[in-house]
Amino acid sequence: MDITEQLRAFVATARAGSFTAGAEQLGISNRLASKYVAELEERLGTRLLQRTTRRIGLTPAGERLLADAPGVLDGLDDLLGAVSEQSRGFSGVLRISAPVTFGEVYLAEMLARFAAPHPDLVIDLTLSDAPTDLAAEGIDLAFRIGQLRDQALRARKLGEIGMRVVASPAYLERVGRPAKIADLTDYRCIHDSNHSAIPHWRHRESGEITTLPVPAQIRVNSASAACELALAGHGIAYGPDFVLGPEIAAGRLVSLFPEEMLLRIPIHAVYLDGPRLPRKLRALIEFAYEDTRPFRA
Structure with missing residues (x-):
């Protein structure tokens, strides 16, 4: 038996803590991994x-x-990949993890563009708003929004996501426009519970970050759903610019407060620390960095 396959089975099993989980990462049977x-x-x-x-x-x-x-x-993967990629491009599997809405609205299409010139490359994208354990789940690269807490991971900052407070023109015509952020306590709000379990929105006031409790009649763990509810006139929503920006530009939603009053949240590409990154992973990180240039504007 090829020693490389034996080593791969050992590494996957040791990292995952079981033959079953290690075999699943490799796409082989539990019995074969043990063998x-x-x-x-x-x-x-x-x-x-x-x-x-x-x-x-x-x-x-x-x-x-x-x-x-x-x-x-x-x-070994780098050596073999460098030779084969000269004629065929990248091959094998890249396992990616990302938050649900960011993956659906932005990332899936970006990954498709990265993979398009490489017919032998497989992108395995898992969307979840729960933090993923890269080693245990066999993830090559994760996209994370917010402050990083796991110091064991390496990270490349891609930029920052601007937050917006929005409402539909029809809703504002019906109830009036809030003059200042503190006035939101008198309005019906739509809360994305991915930001916090308790309905409160964070903003900048006199250079300091302030938390404002809001009366959220509707709570949903999806920025896309909150956007749709705001478009339908059900209240004021707070969410990321990559979701709300196109609706603001089209005039279907109104941005209520100046940009400098609202937060900007960092986004990173994170991966396991190690002596060497596979060529295809390095290429994807560079591609993502260039593609997310608007997040650094």
Whole structure:
């Protein structure tokens, strides 16, 4: 058996903590992943994993191998990829994670443009507003909006997403336009609960970030849904410019307060730390950085 397949099975299993999860990342059966690791242990003449009924643990030899094996595999992928990409372009799978609305509205189309010149490249995009564990879930690259909390990850800042407070012209004609942000407490608001479980919106006041509780009759964990509700005249919504901007430009929504009063939230591309990034992942990060130039304007 090819030692590279044995190493891949070992690395995936060790990182995921089980043969089942490791096999799922590799797209092989649980039995085959176990067989590959057993063959690698036989080849090396030492036990790499401590198998229990609940979880897989590493022996000292396994810890030593896990420290260097991913870099060896990445280097091999780079070498083979550099040769094949000269004629065929990138190949294999890139597993991407992103928040739901950002993925639906912006990212999916961007990834399709990146993949278009590479017919042998597969993009596996998972959309979830819950934080993903890149190592456990086999994610190559995650897009995250907001302040980063995981210091173990490497990150490339792509820019900042501007927030907007909006309402439809018909709604404002019916109830009047708020003169200042504090007046929102007298209006019906639509709250995107991805920002906070408790309905409150953050803005800048005299250079300081301030939190304003709002009366949210409708709460929904989707910026797109909040936008649709605002378009239908159900109240005032607060959300990201990449969702609300086109509706403002078309005149279907009205931006209520100056940009400098509202927050700008950072967006990053994050990935696991390691000695070497695969060429296709480096290329995707650079592509995303160039494509998100408007977020840095």
